[in-house]
């Protein structure tokens with residue numbers, strides 16, 4: 001996929017509130033696997049604190065919403081455990097694991 005196509009696709013998904021489709025795509029799956037391999041399946045944020053924790057997800061350093069052109073760029077990814085990932089996304093806490101928190105409290 002070319003970069004303009006990628007940007008167009010992602011912007012469309014964001015518009016339709018369906019960014020999940022990106023994370024379910026084969027394209028992302030490949031980048032995610034490569035990132036995990038590169039980072040030895042370890043949370044890179046914990047690692048800088050001298051801790052070992054298995055990576056549970058791959059995060060976009062520059063968020064996809066702001067930088068859709070970097071969505072499939074391996075250099076823009078980092079493997080994180082879920083708690084470090086949550087710290088990177090305070091805006092997400094209102095949907096998944098912690099329904100009692102919402103954006104207003106942040």
Ligand SMILES: [Zn+2]
Pocket residue numbers: 043044045046047053080081082083084085
């Ligand atoms: Zn971590």
Ligand SMILES: [Zn+2]
Pocket residue numbers: 058059060085088089
């Ligand atoms: Zn993330």
